[in-house]
Amino acid sequence: MQRYPMTVAGADALRAELDRLKNVERPRITAAIAEARAHGDLKENAEYHAAREQQSFAEGRIKEIEAKLSNVQIIDITKMTNNGKVIFGATVDIENVETGEVKTYQIVGEDEADIKLGKISSGSPIARGLMGKEEGDTVTITTPSGKVEYEISEVRYI
CATH class of the missing domain: 3.10.50.30 (Transcription elongation factor, GreA/GreB, C-terminal domain)
Known part of the structure; x- marks a missing residue:
């Protein structure tokens, strides 16, 4: 298991990014997907595909941050x-x-x-x-x- 050395400020910044992704970006993207779905045909729907791509990126970053924070070695x-x-x-x-x-x-x-x-x-x-x-x-x-x-x-x- 790899440990990630990090300063206190660095760990705080990662936690803040994780919080923003989960509580601001995730709901915003979910709403954008729902709105794009309401527009009908998903095959030709650029807004839908863009929102799904944003969702994929955000979920990947959430997993990455959670993994790092679970293996972080905070050095004060x-x-x-x-x-x-x-x-x-x-x-x-x-x-x-x-x-x-x-x-x-x-x-x-x-x-x-x-x-x-x-x-x-x-x-x-x-x-x-x-x-x-x-x-x-x-x-x-x-x-x-x-x-x-x-x-x-x-x-x-x-």
């Missing part, structure tokens, strides 16, 4: 003592040694990753290069543009 970084080590859930400031550019990333589960929000998957090359290292360490990470050297300037457990 705020309850841990910050020893400066980069671990799952940590927020890390890294400085490009060559350019001085500073980036901030939080290492999260696969479902939570969103590079625009600075959340990177624990399986990503950057996260794998940082995990287990400590504040002040210099790491070399292979990026699409080649190897880049970063210094870990701060590790926060927030």
Whole structure:
């Protein structure tokens, strides 16, 4: 059985999505199917087929979320003592040694990753290069543009 590491916020977001799918989307889609059925011939009824496709997608996503939540391993970084080590859930400031550019990333589960929000998957090359290292360490990470050297300037457990 695969365990899914997830932050508290990530698990909350999945639960909220599940709630929305079950209590908002499911009834809306059921109503759309009923309305489309009322229009008659189902073979040529585009609204009916579109609603059935939405239903299939929503039910699949509900099953997927329920499976993940049943195997989730919630890691609450705020309850841990910050020893400066980069671990799952940590927020890390890294400085490009060559350019001085500073980036901030939080290492999260696969479902939570969103590079625009600075959340990177624990399986990503950057996260794998940082995990287990400590504040002040210099790491070399292979990026699409080649190897880049970063210094870990701060590790926060927030």
